[in-house]
């Protein structure tokens with residue numbers, strides 16, 4: 001099949017990992033392959049440089065110079081990712097979905113555009129995954145979960161059955177979400193937390209069992 005020109009937005013850890021993911025997918029022979037054009041970032045000092053062997057083509061707005069390309073927004077923080085995707089969408093950008101060959105999907109899932117699924121992530125059955133979601137390394141998503149748009153799940157998080165992750169929610173590394181829990185829109189779960197109760201929108205919880213440690217400021221609420 002004809003290669004799809006691909007651009008990674010973001011040169012941070014997530015961006016570099018996503019570029020490596022696209023390369024691994026190409027090596028696996030998955031079709032269609034991606035022709036990796038390089039990175040975009042608004043960090044001016046990186047423009048024209050090389051990051052992990054790929055060119056930094058310019059700021060986000062340069063996406064308009066590549067009308068046939070598909071972009072992937074590889075920024076871990078949901079609030080930052082939402083802002084970038086909104087700007088890119090206004091320029092008419094199209095997005096790709098990146099699933100690492102070593103991710104395990106037990107069945108076919110509905111996976112939204114712009115979503116990144118990293119190596120070792122396991123998604124069992126009847127899981128709905130929205131747009132621009134990040135499921136990072138070794139995240140475990142069990143049966144009957146709903147993951148709304150712009151959710152980030154950090155490495156080794158365990159999401160048990162029938163959990164609902166609201167728009168733009170973020171789960172820290174190695175946390176556990178018990179069955180049927182709802183994580184509210186824009187909420188943040190700390191690393192290592194065990195979440196035993198529903199989490200209200202735009203709150204930050206941490207600990208075992210998780211308790212509220214703060215709320216997002218009004219201008220940060222989703």
Ligand SMILES: CC(C)(COP(=O)(O)OP(=O)(O)OC[C@H]1O[C@@H](n2cnc3c(N)ncnc32)[C@H](O)[C@@H]1OP(=O)(O)O)[C@@H](O)C(=O)NCCC(=O)NCCS
Nearest residue numbers: 154155171172173188189190191192204205206207213214
């Ligand atoms: C929970 C978290 C969001 C809090 O960040 P924050 O709002 O900046 O809070 P602070 O670092 O100021 O800490 C506030 C208090 O919570 C405690 N705390 C912070 N993170 C904690 C955690 N994960 N579990 C338990 N307690 C935690 C701090 O020790 C501090 O306690 P104190 O007031 O008694 O000193 C953050 O520490 C965290 O765990 N983020 C997830 C990181 C992650 O997994 N990223 C994935 C990258 S791939």
